[in-house]
Amino acid sequence: YxxxxxxxxxxxxxxxxxxxxxxxxxxxxxxxxxxxxxxxxxxxxxxxxxxxxxxxxxxxxxxxxxxxxxxxxxxxxxxxxxxxxxxWDWDSEDWDMPAPGGGDLSPATVDGYFAGWIEDEESGNQTHGHITLEHELNNATVNMTMTWLPKLQKVFNVIPALACNNVTQPYWETQFVYPLQTEAIGGSNSTNTTSASATTETTITLS
Known part of the structure; x- marks a missing residue:
């Protein structure tokens, strides 16, 4: 934030x-x-x-x-x-879409980035995980992520960025312990574990 x-x-x-x-x-x-x-x-x-x-x-x-x-x-x-x-190593460039605080990048171009990531994974071209970048800048960026997140979760094992580095305590307050396998959206600050069937890990960074 x-x-x-x-x-x-x-x-x-x-x-x-x-x-x-x-x-x-x-x-x-x-x-x-x-x-x-x-x-x-x-x-x-x-x-x-x-x-x-x-x-x-x-x-x-x-x-x-x-x-x-x-x-x-x-x-x-x-x-x-x-x-x-x-x-991060995958940038959606969603911040540049037409909207308050944004730019003039076509939403179709951003859709193409997401679709390309999925296509590369399904084609077997990916050999390691990725950190992707999206934003909650405005309704356009939020809607874009909400549209593509379920599709990404069907192909990738989507986990938080720090979980990629085996971090279970993302805060200095030690009472907050998170599982290494958890969803990037829709979880809770607890120790419940969720998993996905995909093999390649990716993480979504919203800012």
Whole structure:
């Protein structure tokens, strides 16, 4: 989550947590982090962590760099603040669709990305899992994910990003323990285990 959004719309963060999503830091103001000084980078992390903690009661162990902009300096600062850097390798580019806050990318193009991922997997072209990137920026992006998630789940074993790294405790508060095999959407912050029949793991990152 973007920290300033959590402060402005706390109920959205509460719902995400209560619905079982893994909550990660996405900085306070969504800047290109490598352009920030050390002190500015710390502030981006700190105030976001504080907003998430005050809203949901948990302190995340992960963060996603805005635009994927990160270097060893920023990665080290994040690590010192208890944050594991999460990047992706499949980008839906859904944020660029026509909608408030979006751009002019055709929804059909985004559909094509999802369809291509599925086709590659069904053709046996995939040899490892992937981290995909979608957004909850507006109704268009949310609807796109809700349309394609069930289709992805039929082909891939969709799990949270941190589960790919065998992380069962995504927060510094130790009472929250998650199974390694769980659905990315529709779960809960409990220890119930779910599974899928597909063999290739993928994870969906919503931000």
């Amino acid at each position: 973007i920290g300033s959004n959590v402060a402005t719309y706390p109920e959205a963060a509460k719902r995400g947590f209560n619905d079982g999503h893994y909550i990660c830091v996405h900085t306070w103001s969504h800047p290109a982090m490598t352009t920030k000084t050390n002190h500015e980078a710390v502030a981006e992390f700190y105030w976001t962590l504080k907003a998430i903690k005050e809203t949901t009661g948990v302190t995340p162990k992960c963060w996603r760099p805005p635009q994927g902009d990160v270097d060893d300096r920023i990665r080290a600062i994040a690590w010192q603040m208890g944050l594991h850097t999460v990047l």
